[in-house]
Amino acid sequence: MSDSKFRALRVLEKGGYFHTEIQEQSLDDLPDNDVLVKVKYSSLNFKDALSAHGHKGVTRQFPHTPGIDAAGVVVESRSPELKPGQEVIVTGYDLGMNTPGGFGEYIRVPVEWCVVKPPNHDLHYFMTLGTAGLTAGLSVDRLSQTVAADDGEVLVTGSTGGVGCLAVALLARLGYDTVALTSKVDHSDLLAKLGARRVLDRSHLEEMPEKALMKETWAGVVDTVGGALFSKILKTVKHSGAATTCGMVAGTELTTSIFPFILRGVTLYGIDSVEISRERKRHIWEKLDSDWALPDLKFLAQDVVLEELPGVIEKIYCGKMLGRAVLRHIDQE
């Protein structure tokens, strides 16, 4: 296979500016790792948009192939753990950051990055979820350690985004009374279809006068945006409630007093889906394949081909993304 050519969406840097281009690559261009995977699907995440815009905190060197998610078939393996023909899911670690990622038709990765696809759903389902679904799963898993379904309403921020919409769907699936916070109230029908009991306009919360502690409102919060908005929402979590934090589209600062923690006993869970162990990833994927399986998500995800990626990347970068986008490499069925 060493002379095989394949296509990839590459990010190129010229004079400090970044642009994308579909280029032909050779398998020899891929790093020397244990497992060669023919990628059938990838998916788009906020981090891919950052990489495509040259954010050096994500990708240090260009040209580069983004794509932090990949699902496909093992073609070659130097590890006894995996055999050609096995279907695998690869997310996180360095994939798509500084290791060529799922926006190429092939990846070559360490065996420790590969999770064998669980049996009940196909690769497309797992890429509809992707890192966003894994992160939603990890968030709900943590939240449910503290908050039960009958404790009261759970708020999800950034609810039309990737992590947000899948958190809404999963919480609803598990019987939580889920409230979706969004700037896109005109898409309330989509959020209702995912299982949100009600939809709240983000501007309501943004405009609320801020105090050291605010009215106890939410039994739980799955936050995907961070910044000033999450700092304020933390003050509205009910006594003995919990919040999870995973994202930073609204900012990286968390401004808080100790009051939510010492006067209301609030628990704050940090969520990382990138560097956690493969066993933890497998555990969440297996749950999403079985008792947490989400119903048909076709209405939520659009399939795109390589040529359509730049447009979707721009939508995600500008916070305009609705639901999920799955990249289907075109030489697949």
Ligand SMILES: NC(=O)c1ccc[n+]([C@@H]2O[C@H](COP(=O)([O-])OP(=O)(O)OC[C@H]3O[C@@H](n4cnc5c(N)ncnc54)[C@H](OP(=O)(O)O)[C@@H]3O)[C@@H](O)[C@H]2O)c1
């Ligand atoms: N910790 C981890 O392991 C991990 C894993 C995956 C993702 N993340 C992070 O989680 C965040 C969300 O990722 P994603 O893939 O779901 O992104 P996404 O699809 O782009 O969704 C983000 C959503 O946040 C809302 N939003 C955008 N700008 C905002 C702003 N300035 N203030 C408040 N809300 C805003 C929008 O939803 P509405 O219009 O509905 O409000 C937007 O659709 C990102 O920061 C990403 O890096 C972290």
